[in-house]
Amino acid sequence: MLVVKKFGGTSVANKERIFNVANRCIEDYRAGHDVVVVLSAMGKYTDELIDMAKDINENPPKREMDMLFTIGEQMSVALMAMAMNKLGVPAVSLNAFQVAMHTTSVYGNARLKRIDSERIRHELEQRKIVIVTGFQGVNKYDDYTTLGRGGSDTTAVALAAALNADRCEIFTDVDGVFTADPRKVKGARKLDNITYDEMLELATLGAGVLHNRSVELAKKFGVTLVVRSSLNTEEGTKVRRGSKMEKMLVSGVAADTDTARIAVIGLKDEPGVAFKLFNALAQHNINIDMILQSYGREGTKDISFTVARDDADEAAKVIDENFSEYEKVDVNKTVAKVSIVGAGMQSNAGVAAKMFEALYDENINIRMISTSEIRVTVLIDDKNTERAMQAVHDKFALGER
Numbered sequence: 001m002l003v004v005k006k007f008g009g010t011s012v013a014n015k016e017r018i019f020n021v022a023n024r025c026i027e028d029y030r031a032g033h034d035v036v037v038v039l040s041a042m043g044k045y046t047d048e049l050i051d052m053a054k055d056i057n058e059n060p061p062k063r064e065m066d067m068l069f070t071i072g073e074q075m076s077v078a079l080m081a082m083a084m085n086k087l088g089v090p091a092v093s094l095n096a097f098q099v100a101m102h103t104t105s106v107y108g109n110a111r112l113k114r115i116d117s118e119r120i121r122h123e124l125e126q127r128k129i130v131i132v133t134g135f136q137g138v139n140k141y142d143d144y145t146t147l148g149r150g151g152s153d154t155t156a157v158a159l160a161a162a163l164n165a166d167r168c169e170i171f172t173d174v175d176g177v178f179t180a181d182p183r184k185v186k187g188a189r190k191l192d193n194i195t196y197d198e199m200l201e202l203a204t205l206g207a208g209v210l211h212n213r214s215v216e217l218a219k220k221f222g223v224t225l226v227v228r229s230s231l232n233t234e235e236g237t238k239v240r241r242g243s244k245m246e247k248m249l250v251s252g253v254a255a256d257t258d259t260a261r262i263a264v265i266g267l268k269d270e271p272g273v274a275f276k277l278f279n280a281l282a283q284h285n286i287n288i289d290m291i292l293q294s295y296g297r298e299g300t301k302d303i304s305f306t307v308a309r310d311d312a313d314e315a316a317k318v319i320d321e322n323f324s325e326y327e328k329v330d331v332n333k334t335v336a337k338v339s340i341v342g343a344g345m346q347s348n349a350g351v352a353a354k355m356f357e358a359l360y361d362e363n364i365n366i367r368m369i370s371t372s373e374i375r376v377t378v379l380i381d382d383k384n385t386e387r388a389m390q391a392v393h394d395k396f397a398l399g400e401r
Ligand code: ADP
Pocket: 007, 008, 009, 010, 011, 040, 150, 171, 172, 173, 174, 176, 177, 178, 179, 180, 181, 182, 183, 206, 207, 208, 209, 210, 252
């Protein structure tokens, strides 16, 4: 049996934790399995690297950021191999070049294209535990890239797919996937199962427990993921295809404060306006999320949309420089998205109304709304985020079985 085990930053934050992880991996190794381990940088080291970089240059080149980031994961894998060696088990650490993990060329947000598995297979045949750096890749210029924050989960799933692993376990600092972030919402409950589609929505909408692309890949290649704690032996949450499991109306609540709202006011109410606006933004690689167009009146209309908070100023600049047919642009960087996700809601009326009622009870104003078959998202003021999550979580009684 081949197992891929991924451990996040808190799980390898210090010497004691490193040995804890080493022992857990050795257990599988001694049971006769092939073990591939994927690690993140220790503790908050990636954040520290960002602080160091910004102290030198507040706008560092993305290529150099990736060059810097990769040392975090490289440190973890080397120390882990040393720990296993100390425990008498042969282990080898590999970085993205050594594997190699080929990605697209976008620094800071690369996508995995292909993984060469020969080197890993060769090391496994020598009965070594193979420890691979998460988060990083190599592009066609032979430069390091990274997969975006939290990307080590994606490395693990991609490796599990490439190696045809029997199991992919994501070890973290909570017991699994909960109905909401257990650090923010009182009474959040651990889920035993969740479907790929629900997990993908939750991860995309701010539930940082899994990198959203890891869920995308798991779904595409049919990798059953288990999310569990590195600090206990609880079973965790299975993320898998969704046929036989309970179809809960709502499975979870997620929030994302990495968002900003741009309102373009007084646009001409005529064909082509939305095209020109969003085309200009697309050409500058600015991703758009929720979009709301107002009812036209007296020949004008307003269009509001959300972007990642870091892109807000650039979006306003792009509009200013490429576009003239509007009265003004308003940028609001103090908003947040709160979402409910559930495979059961497609066949049930009234779910959205119930969410809005929970917000009304808390006197929280909704600025924008968007929905899909299995999700409802609202945009609110970010100061109300946790209160909104709690209220919605309580309204749907998600903490109770
Ligand atoms: P790691 O370093 O192990 O990758 P992360 O910090 O990336 O850990 O992810 C785990 C964290 O995700 C938890 O500590 C928790 O606060 C947060 N989280 C957010 N939403 C959820 C959720 N629905 N279920 C579980 N954890 C969540």
